[in-house]
Each structure stands twice: as C-alpha cells, then as structure tokens.
Amino acid sequence: xxxxxxxxxxxxxxxxxxxxxxxxxxQSHFDNTGYIxxxxxxxxxxxxxxxxxxxxxxxxxxxxxxxMTQWTVTLRPNITFHDGSPLxxxxxxxxxxxxxxxxxxxxxxxxxxxxxxxxDMSVVFTCNEPIVAFPAYLATxxxxxxxxxxxxxxxxxxxxxxxxxSYVDWEPNDHFTVAKNPHYxxxxxxxxxxxxxxxxxxxxxxxxxxxxxTIDLMVSHDPGIIRDLQNNSSYQQVTDLHQTxxxxxxxxxxxxxxxxxLSDLTVRQALAYAxxxxxxxxxxxxxxxxPNTSLFPPGSIYRATDNGYPSYDLAKAKRLVAQAAPAxxxxxxxxxxxxxxxxxxxxxxxxxxxxxxxxxTVSLNQIQQVTYIDNLVEGQFQAAADEQFGAPDPDLNYVWxxxxxxxxxxxxxxxxxxxxxxxxxxxxxRTHSDPSARIExxxxxxxxLSQDLPYLWISRAPxxxxxxxxxxxxxxxxxxxxxxxxGFSGGVFTPVPIWLKA
Amino acid sequence: MARYLGGRVxxxxxxIFFISVVAFLLVHLLPGDPTYSILGPNDTPAARAELLRQxxxxxxxxxQYWTWISNxxxxxxxxxxxTHQTVANAISVAFPxxxxxxxxxxxxxxxxxxxxxxxxxxxxxxxxxRIATTSTYAMLAVPTFVIAVLLVLVVAVKIHIFPAxxxxxxxxxxxxxxxTVLLPSISLxxxxxxxxxxxxxxxxxxxxxxxxxxxxxxxxxxxRYILLRHALRPSSFALLAGAGLSIxxxxxxxxxxxxxxxxxxxxxxxxxxIDSRDYLVVQGxxxxxxVAYVVINFGVDIMFTFxxxxxxxx
Numbered sequence: 136x137x138x139x140x141x142x143x144x145x146x147x148x149x150x151x152x153x154x155x156x157x158x159x160x161x162q163s164h165f166d167n168t169g170y171i172x173x174x175x176x177x178x179x180x181x182x183x184x185x186x187x188x189x190x191x192x193x194x195x196x197x198x199x200x201x202x203m204t205q206w207t208v209t210l211r212p213n214i215t216f217h218d219g220s221p222l223x224x225x226x227x228x229x230x231x232x233x234x235x236x237x238x239x240x241x242x243x244x245x246x247x248x249x250x251x252x253x254x255d256m257s258v259v260f261t262c263n264e265p266i267v268a269f270p271a272y273l274a275t276x277x278x279x280x281x282x283x284x285x286x287x288x289x290x291x292x293x294x295x296x297x298x299x300x301s302y303v304d305w306e307p308n309d310h311f312t313v314a315k316n317p318h319y320x321x322x323x324x325x326x327x328x329x330x331x332x333x334x335x336x337x338x339x340x341x342x343x344x345x346x347x348x349t350i351d352l353m354v355s356h357d358p359g360i361i362r363d364l365q366n367n368s369s370y371q372q373v374t375d376l377h378q379t380x381x382x383x384x385x386x387x388x389x390x391x392x393x394x395x396x397l398s399d400l401t402v403r404q405a406l407a408y409a410x411x412x413x414x415x416x417x418x419x420x421x422x423x424x425x426p427n428t429s430l431f432p433p434g435s436i437y438r439a440t441d442n443g444y445p446s447y448d449l450a451k452a453k454r455l456v457a458q459a460a461p462a463x464x465x466x467x468x469x470x471x472x473x474x475x476x477x478x479x480x481x482x483x484x485x486x487x488x489x490x491x492x493x494x495x496t497v498s499l500n501q502i503q504q505v506t507y508i509d510n511l512v513e514g515q516f517q518a519a520a521d522e523q524f525g526a527p528d529p530d531l532n533y534v535w536x537x538x539x540x541x542x543x544x545x546x547x548x549x550x551x552x553x554x555x556x557x558x559x560x561x562x563x564x565r566t567h568s569d570p571s572a573r574i575e576x577x578x579x580x581x582x583x584l585s586q587d588l589p590y591l592w593i594s595r596a597p598x599x600x601x602x603x604x605x606x607x608x609x610x611x612x613x614x615x616x617x618x619x620x621x622g623f624s625g626g627v628f629t630p631v632p633i634w635l636k637a
Numbered sequence: 638m639a640r641y642l643g644g645r646v647x648x649x650x651x652x653i654f655f656i657s658v659v660a661f662l663l664v665h666l667l668p669g670d671p672t673y674s675i676l677g678p679n680d681t682p683a684a685r686a687e688l689l690r691q692x693x694x695x696x697x698x699x700x701q702y703w704t705w706i707s708n709x710x711x712x713x714x715x716x717x718x719x720t721h722q723t724v725a726n727a728i729s730v731a732f733p734x735x736x737x738x739x740x741x742x743x744x745x746x747x748x749x750x751x752x753x754x755x756x757x758x759x760x761x762x763x764x765x766x767r768i769a770t771t772s773t774y775a776m777l778a779v780p781t782f783v784i785a786v787l788l789v790l791v792v793a794v795k796i797h798i799f800p801a802x803x804x805x806x807x808x809x810x811x812x813x814x815x816x817t818v819l820l821p822s823i824s825l826x827x828x829x830x831x832x833x834x835x836x837x838x839x840x841x842x843x844x845x846x847x848x849x850x851x852x853x854x855x856x857x858x859x860x861r862y863i864l865l866r867h868a869l870r871p872s873s874f875a876l877l878a879g880a881g882l883s884i885x886x887x888x889x890x891x892x893x894x895x896x897x898x899x900x901x902x903x904x905x906x907x908x909x910x911i912d913s914r915d916y917l918v919v920q921g922x923x924x925x926x927x928v929a930y931v932v933i934n935f936g937v938d939i940m941f942t943f944x945x946x947x948x949x950x951x
Contacts (some may be wrong), residue, residue: 137867140831143824154720154909156719156720156721156913157720157721168847216650226664277845291720291721292720292722306901307717307719307720307722307727308901308905308906308909309730309803310803311806311899333802333899334801335802336897336899336909340897340899341802341803342801343789343790343793343801344800344803344899345800346793346794347789347793347794347797347799347800347801348797348800349793349800349801349802349803350802503911503913503914504912504913506914
C-alpha cells in the first residue's frame with residue numbers, strides 16, 4: 136500500500152460484521168470480529184508473515200527440541216500490560232492453563248500435556264506427540280496473552296493486554312472503542328489516537344455507512360458489495376481471494392455421513408455429481424467468486440494436481456440415484472440447513488433445484504446461527520451449508536477433520552467422517568518436519584476427502600476490507616523483525632500500522 | 638374519580654402480573670433443559686450449575702416465579718450470557734433511545750401536522766387542502782422501512798448530511814445526538830403526520846361550523862386568534878386519542894427503524910438477543926417493552942379523564 140511517511144493522530148471508525156461475546160480468549164467465541172478486536176488490545180506470541188512463515192511477536196524465539204515434542208518460548212523483555220504489570224513466564228503459563236482447561240479451547244490444543252515456566256522469561260510447552268506446526272498455534276486465539284488482573288477476575292468485558300490500543304468503552308451491539316497505548320512495546324506504533332469499531336450486521340447498512348462517511352473502513356463478506364466497492368474509485372479495497380497461505384476459508388456443504396441416506400457413499404457421490412459449483416458462482420458470485428473443488432485453493436502447495444473430486448455430471452448423478460434409492464425405501468430424501476441470510480437462501484434454493492433434478496427430494500431449513508452450530512456439533516442435521524477451514528497451517532484444522540473428534544457428545548468433525556487413512560495422513564502432516572512430507576500428507580487428505588465426500592465444495596469464501604481514500608496502510612502490517620506480516624485475510628486485519636492522511 | 642382511578646390501577650396491576658408471568662415462562666418454554674438451550678452443548682457443568690442457581694430452576698415453578706419477580710423488583714434481571722453485561726444495564730442504555738425516538742418523532746409529527754390541518758381546515762377543498770390530503774394518503778401507504786431506506790439513500794449516502802447508521806448519546810452534545818436520531822425520527826413521524834393531520838382537519842372543520850366560532854368572528858377576532866384560541870383546543874381530543882394509541886405502535890415501528898439505522902434501542906437489542914439465543918436479555922427486554930406499552934397507554938387514559946369529564950362519569 137502507501138510508501139508515504141505515516142502521520143500520527145486521528146480517530147478511525149471501522150464497520151465490522153458481527154458482535155463478539157467477550158474478551159476472554161479461553162471463554163469467548165472469536166470470529167473475524169473477535170480477532171480484529173483482539174488484535175487491537177492483545178498480542179499473540181507469534182504472527183504469520185506474508186510468506187506464510189511463523190515469526191515471533193510477544194515471543195523473541197520459539198525453539199523446538201529434536202523430536203519437536205517440546206517447544207521453548209522465550210519472551211521479549213520489558214513488555215508491560217495496559218495495567219502496568221509485566222509480561223513474564225508466569226503470566227503466559229496462567230494464560231495457557233486457562234486455555235487447556237476451557238471447554239471451548241481445550242480440544243484445539245489437546246496435544247499439549249504440560250506448560251511450565253523454565254525461567255522468568257521462558258516457557259516450555261510439552262506435547263504428547265511431535266507438533267511441527269506448533270508456532271502457528273501461537274498465532275491464534277489460544278495465544279492472545281491477557282494480564283493476570285483480567286484472567287483472575289475472568290473479566291470478559293474489559294480487556295487488559297499488551298496490545299497497541301487499550302480499552303476505553305464497550306457497549307455491546309453498538310461500539311467498542313480503544314485508545315492508543317502510549318507504552319506500546321513496538322516503537323513508533325500505533326499511529327492512530329483512537330479506533331471505534333461499530334458492529335453493523337447487515338452488509339448493505341455497512342456499505343451505506345461507508346458511502347455516507349459514517350465509517351471510514353469496513354469489512355465485507357458479500358460478493359455483490361465487494362464488487363460494487365471494487366468498481367468505485369472513491370474507495371480502496373483489498374480482498375483475500377488470491378491468498379494461498381495456510382488454508383483460506385471455504386464455502387461448502389457438509390454431509391453428515393452418519394445420517395441416512397448420506398451414510399451411503401453412492402448417495403454422496405450422486406449429490407457431488409448433481410452439484411454444479413460453476414453455476415452457483417455464476418449466479419451468486421457477482422463476478423467475485425470462482426468455483427473451487429478442493430480443501431485448498433488453486434496455488435496452494437497442499438492442493439493435489441488432480442484430487443479426483445467429481446465434476447458436475449447430471450446424467451451420472453441420476454444413474455447413481457436410481458442405483459442407491461432401492462436401499463433407502465425407493466426414494467432419497469434429505470434436508471439442507473443454513474442460517475437465515477438472503478444470499479445463502481438463494482444458494483441453497485439453487486442446490487435444492489440441482490439435487491431435485493437428479494432425483495432427490497430436498498427440504499430446506501433455515502435456523503438461527505447459535506442453534507445451527509449446536510446442531511452441527513450434536514449431529515442433528517443431514518446436509519448443512521458451511522464456511523470453514525481458514526487457518527495459518529493445515530494442522531490447525533486437525534480438530535475439524537480427524538476421526539478422533541467425530542464422536543459424541545461434542546463432535547468437532549461435524550461430518551463425522553471416520554476414515555482411518557485420513558487420520559494417518561493428518562498425523563503425517565502433524566508430525567513430519569520435512570516440508571515435502573507435509574505437502575504429500577495434505578494432498579493425500581484432499582484426495583481422500585474427494586473419495587469419502589463428507590464435503591461438497593463450492594468456492595472460496597470472499598472477504599474484503601474497503602476504506603475511504605484517507606485511510607492508509609490497512610493491509611500492510613510489518614512484524615517486529617522488519618518482515619512483512621500476512622495482510623488482510625479471512626476478514627481479519629490489525630489496526631497497528633493504519634494511519635490517516637491529513 | 639378516585640373510584641375510577643382505583644379501578645384502572647387494579648386493571649393495570651393485573652395486566653402487568655400476566656405480562657410478568659408470560660415473560661417468566663419464556664425460559665420454561667424452551668425445549669428440554671433450559672441451561673442446555675441457553676448455554677449450548679459445549680459449556681461446562683460449572684456454567685450450567687451457575688445458570689441453574691441463577692434461574693432458581695431447582696425450585697417449584699411458583700417459587701421460581703417468586704424469586705424471579707423479587708429480583709426484578711430489586712432491578713436484577715440477570716446477566717447476559719453473551720456479553721456478560723447485566724440485563725438491567727443493557728436496558729438502561731437501550732430504553733432512553735426508544736424514548737428519545739418516540740418523543741422526537743411525535744414532536745416532529747405535531748409540528749408538521751397541526752399547521753397543515755389548521756390551514757387545510759380554514760379553506761377546505763381548496764388547493765392546499767387537496768394537496769395535503771392526497772400527500773397524507775401517500776404517507777399512510779408507504780411503510781416505515783421504505784421511508785427509512787429512501788432517507789438513508791438520499792440524505793446520508795448522496796448528500797452526506799446525516800450519518801446512515803449509529804447513535805451518539807446526548808452526552809456527546811445535542812447536535813451530535815440529533816444528527817443520529819433525526820432520520821430515524823422522521824421515518825417514524827411520517828405515518829403519524831398523516832394520521833394527526835386527518836384527525837385534526839376533520840375535527841377542526843366541524844368545530845369551525847359551531848355557533849361560538851360564528852360569534853367570535855362577529856366580534857371581529859382575527860382568524861389566527863380564533864383558530865388557535867377557540868377552535869384548536871376543542872378539536873384536539875381525537876388528535877390526542879390518536880397520539881396516545883399510536884405510541885404503542887410506535888414502539889414496534891421503532892424496532893424496524895432501529896434495525897435499519899443500527900440504533901441500539903430495545904428493539905435492536907431484542908432482535909440481537911433472539912438471534913443469539915440470549916434468553917435472559919430477551920426475557921428482560923420483552924418484560925420492559927410490554928410494561929412500558931401498558932403503562933404509557935394507562936397514562937394516556939388517565940390524561941383523558943382529566944381532559945374529558947364524560948369519560949370518568951361514564
């Protein structure tokens with residue numbers, strides 16, 4: 136973005152797409168807005184660089200033992216929280232204990248068998264198997280370090296971190312305001328005096344707010360709005376549609392492979408052949424979306440050249456339906472569920488039509504997001520439209536894909552696909568430090584998913600950030616070691632480098 | 638008079654009691670274990686135990702109601718499981734926004750409707766009257782959300798006079814506050830203008846035919862004086878009745894406007910709470926909105942008994 140000299144001062148108002156439920160990394164559900172808020176007031180131990188490598192942030196180094204079952208994190212000296220207390224090993228250990236014991240976050244770090252201080256400023260993380268992508272975990276929700284004062288009170292309302300901005304005010308569903316942290320440990324940063332985040336749930340209302348100068352910057356997930364603002368020279372826009380670091384979010388249909396008739400592979404194959412991602416993106420992608428039929432996007436090192444995913448073939452779908460129907464009482468009935476969203480409603484109607492053309496009987500059901508997630512976790516669904524898998528490293532998706540997390544009562548592998556070969560490949564990706572072995576492992580996962588068909592791929596999930604022409608440097612963060620950090624991705628940005636033109 | 642008032646107060650208490658029972662039962666109408674419905678499947682047993690304790694679900698239903706209503710009288714409506722904010726605090730932030738919207742929209746409606754009706758009644762069936770009457774038909778026909786969207790497009794997006802969304806409290810300055818509530822208030826006021834204009838115009842035309850008006854004219858009083866001092870007051874009963882009745886519907890109208898303008902009033906917060914299954918907030922907000930509705934209507938009824946003695950006699 137801009138190469139001009141940054142100017143300090145000014146207030147920024149940002150329109151975000153949702154509201155969060157608090158500022159406790161161990162208890163609160165961070166979606167993209169949660170990460171944006173957290174990036175304002177907290178720091179993680181590591182961060183993702185623009186080339187996909189993981190670099191230290193609050194940590195000064197992250198060093199493994201020989202077999203990568205122990206990782207020693209050394210902290211940067213002289214960092215203080217907003218309440219003046221120092222960052223040290225004790226604080227990190229307490230934070231990690233909260234993460235390990237929380238029902239919300241424990242599964243994400245189930246491989247951790249111990250976290251101990253090994254000095255004032257160093258912490259040893261012990262894993263029950265080699266975790267080569269461990270530093271990537273320290274760039275996520277589980278490694279936002281909060282002050283002991285907040286942790287001890289379990290205060291989800293007032294965040295106390297080491298971040299570039301400190302808490303001023305949070306009125307849920309209205310605004311979250313932060314002010315410049317004058318003691319921020321990164322010299323010269325941040326540039327802004329104040330940032331106010333305004334959750335504006337409707338994409339259209341957020342766009343109107345930007346166009347009326349009510350807000351200066353907005354995040355969007357709607358292809359139509361991304362396209363409209365892309366074509367308007369009054370605004371600057373960055374999308375994440377070309378990023379290939381780790382794994383971007385994907386739009387797809389989850390099939391519950393334990394529910395009848397979807398437990399029958401022939402039925403899932405029929406659905407895959409009956410689904411036309413190209414047609415869906417043409418109809419609803421607003422020239423922004425392109426179809427994608429893999430766990431990984433084109434250009435990703437983990438994407439297999441040919442993963443064997445079924446291409447749209449209605450005749451074949453009809454043949455498979457005729458073949459499978461007798462075993463399921465003569466007809467194939469299923470329900471497709473989604474959250475109430477006008478654009479999503481159109482997409483699932485199109486899918487219903489495609490599947491019915493192949494001979495399925497499909498009912499549609501829209502339910503509230505919270506109930507929707509509960510139903511996925513509990514397996515109370517047959518087919519569900521979903522968006523998932525954004526992560527800085529494919530291993531972070533282990534909990535969503537592994538057969539070990541496909542069992543009740545809380546199955547994070549929503550599709551409940553229990554292919555042991557997938558577990559073997561996931562373990563290879565998790566434990567082998569050789570990059571080529573990891574690439575081979577995740578390409579195998581991709582191919583196996585194309586055979587098992589727990590997911591029907593549609594497209595990448597698009598995110599954009601759009602600002603007025605006075606907002607500078609909103610997608611070009613730099614890490615403490617001077618390397619470029621990963622910019623805007625998955626609807627998340629950091630306000631640290633942003634400045635306002637005079 | 639005292640008997641009439643006493644009767645109305647008893648009615649009010651009975652209605653509020655039934656409202657409180659319905660609001661209380663909201664949590665009990667959830668299928669299965671309410672703690673499961675409220676917290677979802679992946680929360681801890683400790684959190685469930687805390688919620689059980691907070692809701693008093695281990696007691697009999699009447700005992701639970703008693704505990705709950707006692708807490709309500711002490712201003713304790715529970716804690717949001719989403720934002721960890723007390724429900725009472727959320728309501729104390731949201732309710733004044735609804736109040737401001739309704740008061741401002743009604744002021745605007747009166748400011749426009751009364752002069753329009755006076756002029757139209759003075760010269761019925763002339764050009765101004767016809768234009769005003771036709772315009773109010775159109776105002777009645779257009780839904781509030783269409784007016785709101787049009788205002789945003791024209792006034793906020795095209796000519797950048799007012800913000801499209803958001804709310805600035807009065808503590809940020811009068812103009813700063815007005816900038817955020819004027820468009821929503823105008824959206825709400827349009828429907829009221831049409832109703833008030835039509836009610837007042839009809840009554841004014843009838844009043845202006847009365848003998849005491851002819852007498853006033855014979856005395857040589859100015860038309861303006863006659864309209865404002867002699868004709869307006871006796872013509873205002875239907876207008877005030879209409880205003881009283883419409884305040885209730887303005888609450889629900891305000892819900893739509895709050896969503897469109899992202900004003901964090903009761904309606905907006907209620908929708909967010911329903912979306913996120915934050916039942917204690919839904920319970921608290923529903924209780925407050927319903928009680929406010931009946932109390933306001935009660936206030937309007939009482940006001941009429943003072944303005945019109947026929948009501949208390951009847």
